[in-house]
Amino acid sequence: MSAPGPMPPTAIQRTDATAIRWIDATAIRWIDALAACAAAPADPPAPDAPALLRRWHPDAQPNATEPLRVGASAGMRCPPALAALLQANTLIDDVDVAGAAVVETDVLVIGGGGGGCVAALTAVAAGRKVLVVTKFGLGDSNTVMAEGGIQAAVGAEDSLQAHYDDTLAGGQRAGDPTLVRTLVSEGPAAIRWLIGQGMTFDLDESGHNLRRKRAGGTSVPRILSTRDVTGLELMRVLREATLLRPGITVWNRSPAVELLSDAAGRCRGAVIYSLYLHRFVTVRAGAVILTTGGAGRLHINDFPTSNHLGATADGLVLAYRLGATLREVDSFQYHPTGVAWPRALRGQLISEAARSLGAQLRNGRGERFVPELSPRDVVAAAMLREIGEGRGVERDGCVGVLLDTPGLERARPGVLAQSLVSLGHVAHKSGVDPVREPMLVCPTLHYQNGGIAIAADGATGVPGLFCAGEVAGGIHGRNRLMGNALLELVVFGRRAGAAAAGLAQAAGPGGRANLDHVQDWRRALVAAGLPLDARAPLLFPEIANFDLTADRAPHRAPHRAAAVAA
Amino acid sequence: MDALTRDQLAIEPARVLTAPDLLVGSSLPGWHAAGGGIGLRRALEDRAGIIGVLERAGLRGLGGAGFPTHRKWEAVAAQPGPEKVVVCNGNEDEPGTFKDRFLLGRTPHQVIEGALIAALAVGARQVVMYVNPHLGSVLPTVAEAVAAWRADPVLLELAAALGGPVTLEARASSGRYIGGEETAVVAWLEGSFPFPRRKPPFPAESGVHGKPTLINNAETLAHVPHILRHGAAWFRSRGRGGAPGTKLFSLSGDVQRPGLYELPMGTPLAELIEEHGGGMLMGRAFKAVFTGGPSNTLLTADHLDVPLDFDSVRARGSRLGTGAMIVVSEGTSIPRRVTEFVEFFAESSCGQCPPCKTGTYQLATLLHRIDSGHGTRADLDSIRQLCGLLPGSGRCGLIDGAVTVVASSLERFGAEYESMLRG
Amino acid sequence: MIGVEIDGRSAQAPEGTTVLLAAAAAGLPLTGNVGCMGQGVCGACRALVRRDGAATAETVLACETRAEDGMRVSFLDRFTLPRQAPYDETALADGWAAYERMLELFPNAQNCRHCSGCDRACPKGLSVQTGVMQATSGDFGAAAETFALCVMCNLCAAACPESIAPNHVGLFARRALAASQRPTDLIRRLHQIVTGAMAVETTP
CATH class of the missing domain: 3.50.50.60 (FAD/NAD(P)-binding domain)
Structure with missing residues (x-):
């Protein structure tokens, strides 16, 4: 293993699916990061939470939200992907x-x-x-x-x-x-x-x-x-x-x-x-x-x-x-410890239980950068800061920071096998032995x-x-x-x-019920200048390959249903 | 059973096993009066020649496999030591098959005599009549017949020839479909649940409690005394087109006269249906036949000319199986019948091999969905996928049989499935 | 890229992906046999897979199984179980009667024929058959431990020739045992709340 020291930073591929759209930075190679982690880290600095969240939380980024134009909460901001669904036409008539x-x-x-x-x-x-x-x-x-x-x-x-x-x-x-x-x-x-x-x-x-x-x-x-x-x-x-x-x-x-x-x-x-x-x-x-x-x-x-x-x-x-x-x-909540590598498991969760039991987060220089048991939004923002400022870790084109499971195991021998069954499960699927190798983690969209x-x-x-x-x-x-x-x-x-x-x-059950609100809703969409060809609810995301029109009439379904894509 | 008492049993001259004078029930004197015992006598006189006679006769396993009987006997005979077992397999539980219950219930002595000849030939001193207990009075009849043989001095002659006392007993089988599989027979006789086991070892090498074990279907054994009595050439002359002997056909479904027919091996399918079965029910058009099991490839109108013997049916891509012929007429839904059969297989799967149990259930679920009008093309694709993925996934052949029925029905009646899809 | 065949459809998928993601890549609708998408806890993506050259098919969870070249896959429906006797939490309330209730509610549980099909079917490698024995012998503690990581995929239930529904037997044992828990700290806190000794001051 090479000694820690100056190393040529590896550029994150901007076109890579694992790159975060609004982050443009270089990262430290996996092998160099591992070497940097050999030494025991200093305690992490106390974060300035409000400033950190303003600069690095995904929800705070420019264009992360837009105002709703129709409905009972018109004017309220929400992510464009959600706004498109909230302001879409109905699936049925x-x-x-x-x-x-x-x-x-x-x-x-x-x-x-x-x-x-x-x-x-x-x-x-x-x-x-x-x-x-x-x-x-x-x-x-x-x-x-x-x-x-x-x-x-x-x-x-x-x-x-x-x-x-x-x-x-x-x-x-x-x-x-x-x-x-x-x-x-x-x-x-x-x-x-x-x-x-x-x-x-x-x-x-x-x-x-x-x-x-x-x-x-x-x-x-x-x-x-x-x-x-x-x-x-x-x-x-x-x-x-x-x-x-x-x-x-x-x-x-x-x-x-x-x-x-x-x-x-x-x-x-x-x-x-x-x-x-x-x-x-x-x-x-x-x-x-x-x-x-x-x-x-x-x-x-x-x-x-x-x-x-x-x-x-x-x-x-x-x-x-x-x-x-x-x-x-x-x-939205971005859970700090989502799997960043391997690609096939990207986004899957590693429970907060790991940090709760003492696992530390370390950047590509081997440093701790945030108290691990801060609120999730603060930890996630700090991780994105590390990545955004070039201290992230790159492995096979996937970028994140390290969850130091070997360090946890050294501090509390046996804890991984006894108390972190699910983590072991994820590691196993990743082909990683968490006792010997840290996990590469990156925030994952977790909660509304x-x-x-x-x-x-x-x-x-x-x-x-x-x-x-x-x-x-x-x-x-x-x-x-x-x-x-x-x-x-x-x-x-x-x-x-x-x-x-x-x-x-x-x-009592039943009673008269109808779809009259649908007409009002469409009038509101038209009045706000919104298109009627976008449909919602989505029911299934694009990866599910579901087409309502085809499913209703398999023999005469020439094209995908007009459900709006996320 | 009703059908068996009907007049179709009067058809001559083919009847070897079901001739009226043989239908003596458990009466051993009745069996002797009809010529019984001569075969065993010949066997005692020329013990070394028994297997050769069977080989020349061309007798094959009539439980469904069609394996040459003499080879099975040779394999057991070749094993060292006196601790060997002969089992007469009378577990019969396949849908549409009702031949062994007739033999064992109405004329059990020829079967027992065949089993004793087998014991003599292979050197076994333990003979077990393994009989499905769910077939009315069949098991008690066999037990009475066995008791009669035990009191017959010929058993002492047998013991002398075999170098020790011979035990002959009637044992209730599990009565489960799977219990007829050879290794399952062994498991049951050892006191376990009738789970099929991996082969090898074959029962001929290591069967009941590790002893070399010969397991023959009741119909196969029933032929043996007649062959020894009348000779191999006589047996061969009973068949047609080169196929030796006679076969019991369990004819059921949409025919005028369903029933059990003993006919020359090699009788064409059309003749069985038209001349013996009286033609299709109510003048309906013939559609298909599910053969013996019903775990084989369907026969269709293209196959009406097929001679019903092991080789001819196999040459046309199917199998004779147990000789059960379940006839289906136009207007009957093939997918529905297939669904029923697959449900039977799913129920019967013993549980040892999850792909068999879950796979047959999944096939049944998908078939049921199509049959009930909710199926889609995706369901049909899923059925095809299962048919490709499942074969060979079981210790025994149950899953393979189930897949064969489904796959062949899809191949030959694909359009009917398509027409039932939703949309 | 590797080639797989899933529910009658051939597909190319990148190496290292799961069977479930390969199914998505094949364009198959993921509307039934899917849920957690990889965590392996919802049990919805049960499937039979046949690896290239393998002697038999095997039961797996598709989200946890790496797709291999030449693999053939059939998803298995959420099985409609043989009608299970209904019970509600009152069946669990009396710990002394729970064993009797279990024997009543799961009469087949005593008919285990020891085929081990459930053990072979379990994608989590649990000792299912042993667990059923533990439950039917009244050892709910051992059964609860045996089924601790059961995801209720129902593959054992589908594989059981005696319709025992082993996972549901195990869950009954777990529930009956749990319902008798009386943690001291919880009892004390509930007492404080009921008596008004502890409340919340809302702050704007």
């Missing part, structure tokens, strides 16, 4: 559903991840008939991918107040205080509910208390977990509970394409497309809960994503069209911080329409803390489920 079968239910849940299951289980427990429709299979979601854990202030030295303060501060104080208070106050009850459903949590050495891990941006250890597969554990338990619960019907492979409303503007159901039947089905419901998750597959700012294939902002599009207001939709504005019971601005989970906004402000996503989907899933059940009971 009255004529498409004229002959569609009609199904009635009390509560319709759109989205089959963690939030959808919690909402469905809560609504059915209140005595309502529930239909869950999901684009893929029940549980094939971002929830199942969550590795780190779930926050709840249960520790003796912890408090609800500390959780509240951390959450609000981590979100750059942009969160809604009432929502955040609700989130943290119901955290312990949410954990109790999950245990009642049969979810396993790790216990500490005493065997009496819950094991707690430290999350970036928090004042005390507060993350409860099941090894590093917390989302998997939560999802498999809730999926089983949902599938086996009489009173809940689940339709897999059934994306929602439009919401239905009545004359009073109240949401009364949705039009579903069945990929089994290749047909539209109209579902009339007493209340509708959106749990459709986020937008990672729009590859905002050209970033790779850790998200599952269905994260295409469908819920935002449907609700916005019906009049719901949005908030912080210009704010904002979303549809909700009240504490999950109600949106549209009567009869509720939201829970990532699709909802206001809890995480402009940056989410590790472990608050799982907590949010449980707390607000339960609240939305209960509120929707109450409303559905009062209203």
Whole structure:
């Protein structure tokens, strides 16, 4: 191995798919970076967070956002890729559903991840008939991918107040205080509910208390977990509970394409497309809960994503069209430790648990450059700064910084095998032995911080329409803390489920429902000078090779459906 | 079973195994009165010549494989030591096959005598009548017949020739489809679930509890006493077009007179259907035949002239199998029948080999989707892909048989599948 | 570039890519057998693959399997399981009765014929058959450990000739065990909240 020293920098290929569009810098060769890492690093400098975020956070870059021109949140800024969908024409028209079968239910849940299951289980427990429709299979979601854990202030030295303060501060104080208070106050009850459903949590050495891990941006250890597969554990338990619960019907492979409303503007159901039947089905419901998750597959700012294939902002599009207001939709979370190399795994997540347990980040000179347990937005911005200022590391044309797993293993022998199973799994797929070799990491698009504005019971601005989970906004402000996503989907899933059940009971199922809002929406698009040929929701990203027109009529589908590309 | 009592059994002169005077049930005196015992007597007189007679007769395995019987016997005979086993395989559970149950239920003695001759030929002192217990009174009948033989002094002669006491017993098989596979027979007789095992070793080398084991289908063994009694030339003359002997055909489906027919090996398919089966049901047009298993390539109208013997059918790209002929008429959906058969295979797959179990289920799922009108071209492509990917993925031939039915139906009735696709 | 054949379609894919990404490159619609796109936790991308020259096909998760030249791939549907007896969380609530309930709810679990098909089918290499034995013998703790990293892909359920649904048996054991957890710190905190001893001051 060559000694550290001056070396000819390797230019990042601008045309390379792994390059970040707005960064133009050279990088340090992998082999030179490894050599530079031989020496123990100094402590990292304390960051000037606001300045760092302004200069290096992807959301803060020029042209990262543009104002919306129509709808209830006109004037609000959001990424162009999302704006294109929010301001698109509908996929369907009255004529498409004229002959569609009609199904009635009390509560319709759109989205089959963690939030959808919690909402469905809560609504059915209140005595309502529930239909869950999901684009893929029940549980094939971002929830199942969550590795780190779930926050709840249960520790003796912890408090609800500390959780509240951390959450609000981590979100750059942009969160809604009432929502955040609700989130943290119901955290312990949410954990109790999950245990009642049969979810396993790790216990500490005493065997009496819950094991707690430290999350970036928090004042005390507060993350409860099941090894590093917390989302998997939560999802498999809730999926089983949902599938086996009489009173809940689940339709897999059934994306929602439009919401239905009545004359009073109240949401009364949705039009579903069945990929089994290749047909539209109209579902009339007493209340509708959106749990459709986020937008990672729009590859905002050209970033790779850790998200599952269905994260295409469908819920935002449907609700916005019906009049719901949005908030912080210009704010996304870029998880610091996404895989940068090898290319085939690009964007996949390496859990924050690694840094939580002490793994350090090092640049091409072998230096630590940010306290690793700072909030995610700060860490990600610092990483992009290193890359942008020429201290990134290049391997086979992929650029990132180093996650020093060998250093962690030296400091805590055995920790990789015992506590970082998922990391080992990713490393194995990468062909890397993490005990001997660091991982090359780069921020990956991870979470939609904002979303549809909700009240504490999950109600949106549209009567009869509720939201829970990532699709909802206001809890995480402009940056989410590790472990608050799982907590949010449980707390607000339960609240939305209960509120929707109450409303559905009062209203009864079904009732008149139509697509009248579609005409208003098109008039608004035309008035704003927006084209009508762009269509949304996207349903599936481009990589999925899905064509609605072809799928509906395989024998006479000459061209791709006009869904707008991200 | 109903069909077996019908008048078609009166067809002469082919009947060797099903002649009326042989249908004596478990009565051993009845069997002797019909000429039983002579074959065994000849065998005792010229033990060394038994296998040669079978070779000259050209007897082949009638359980479906058509493997020359004498070679199987030679293989077991060549193994050293007295600890050998002969098993009569009467597990019969294939859809559309109902021949062994007739033989074992109505005329079991010729089968038992054939098994004893086999024991003599290969040097085995343990003989097991392995019988599907789910076939009405067949197993009790065999048990009674076995008890009668045990009391017959001829067993002492057999013991003397073989150098030790001979055990003869009737054992209930698992009754599962897979339980008829040779290595599964061995597993069951050893007290395990009837899982097929990897070959080699073949049972002839290492079978029940490691002993060399001869496993023959009941119909194969039933021919043996007659061959020894009447000679190889006589047996050969029972067949047509050079194919030796007779064959039991289980004719079912859309024909006027479904039933069990014993006909000369080499009888053309058209003759079986038209002359013996009485033609197509209600004057419908012939469409196809699923042969023996039904795990073979479909026969179509192009094959009506095929002589039903092992070599002729194979020459036309299919297999005779067990001799089951499931006839399908125009107006019957091939995809639906194939779906039913594949569902049967999926249910019957023993579980050891995941590609077999999951692959047959996936085939059944895709076929069902097409049959119910929701299938797309992509589903058809997926079926074709599975047909290419699965063969050879099992320890036994179940998956290969399932794929053969699906692939051949796609090849010969592809247009029918296409017409059922959505859109 | 390597050549693969997926669900009846031939495709070229770059070396080092996964079967799932190769399917996308082949233009196949990724609308059913897909979810997490590579993390290997949603279990949706189950498939049969036959490597070039291999004696048999094998069951895998497509997102975790490297595409190889000459590989043939068939995706497997999300299997509709033989109707499983429904139960809700009340079946888990009484830890003393959970074993009885499991035997009632999964009567086939005791019919295991020990074919090991589930073990061979499991893309995660879990000792599925052992796990079923542990559960049916009442050792929920051992079963919970055996199934700890199960992603519920249902390949074992599809492979099981006795329709045992091994992964669901394992999940029942895990849930029953977990539902009896009573962490002290959580109990104390819930008490503080119920009595009003702990609340949140909202700050603007």
